Amino acid sequence: MLIKSAEFVCSNTDVRQLPAPQLPEYAFIGRSNVGKSSLINAMTRRKGLAKTSQKPGKTQLINHFIMNEDWYLVDLPGYGFAQTSKKNRSEWEKFIRAYLTKRENLQCIFVLIDSRHEPQKIDVDFCCWLGEQGLPFLLVFTKADKQSAVKTDQNVAKFRKALLKFFEEVPQHFITSSELKTGTDEILAAIHEVNLN
Numbered sequence: 186m187l188i189k190s191a192e193f194v195c196s197n198t199d200v201r202q203l204p205a206p207q208l209p210e211y212a213f214i215g216r217s218n219v220g221k222s223s224l225i226n227a228m229t230r231r232k233g234l235a236k237t238s239q240k241p242g243k244t245q246l247i248n249h250f251i252m253n254e255d256w257y258l259v260d261l262p263g264y265g266f267a268q269t270s271k272k273n274r275s276e277w278e279k280f281i282r283a284y285l286t287k288r289e290n291l292q293c294i295f296v297l298i299d300s301r302h303e304p305q306k307i308d309v310d311f312c313c314w315l316g317e318q319g320l321p322f323l324l325v326f327t328k329a330d331k332q333s334a335v336k337t338d339q340n341v342a343k344f345r346k347a348l349l350k351f352f353e354e355v356p357q358h359f360i361t362s363s364e365l366k367t368g369t370d371e372i373l374a375a376i377h378e379v380n381l382n
């Protein structure tokens with residue numbers, strides 16, 4: 186799918202103020218610094234569309250971007266940001282979980298996992314929570330340019346195996362590098378397929 190237009194719409198903490206749920210929507214979530222905002226920029230080929238930073242905790246709000254005037258990409262704040270206060274963390278929990286469970290036009294959640302690491306409990310727990318809620322999700326292994334393809338494949342296999350303890354079937358995955366802009370067309374194709382159905 187070609188992205189002909191990609192525009193920022195709004196930032197929110199209040200689920201009641203989100204854009205009207207008329208268009209299909211896809212959200213990116215994962216640990217702070219995993220590369221959610223960078224992936225949105227790579228997918229849309231627009232460098233500064235979503236704000237990125239070397240420091241974790243950059244994205245703090247629910248950010249809506251409209252693609253081809255037809256569907257939304259949503260950049261969410263990351264979880265597991267150690268330097269934030271407990272109060273902040275529970276605020277995050279509240280508003281993100283409210284968004285994920287209540288957003289009626291949310292078609293699919295992309296859970297981003299850092300491909301450099303062995304399975305992390307926080308990511309496995311988060312996928313389990315999505316599963317318990319019956320929320321559809323797909324996996325994206327980010328920053329694949331940072332190590333060899335063999336290492337990436339090993340970590341992907343380990344993560345899928347970790348999920349198999351809790352799921353009968355593990356969702357499809359993508360391997361991406363926002364630096365090299367790889368894996369982004371595959372994600373867009375998956376979104377296109379859902380939009381058609």
Ligand code: GTP
Nearest residue numbers: 217218219220221222223237238242243244263363
């Ligand atoms: P929060 O908004 O804080 O939750 O972070 P985020 O998940 O949106 O991460 P962000 O896109 O801001 O990227 C974090 C850092 O990782 C930045 O320094 C990016 O340049 C870097 N980064 C993101 N994706 C990639 C990638 O595919 N390859 C490499 N080498 N660096 C990446």
Ligand code: MG
Nearest residue numbers: 221222243244
């Ligand atoms: Mg971000």
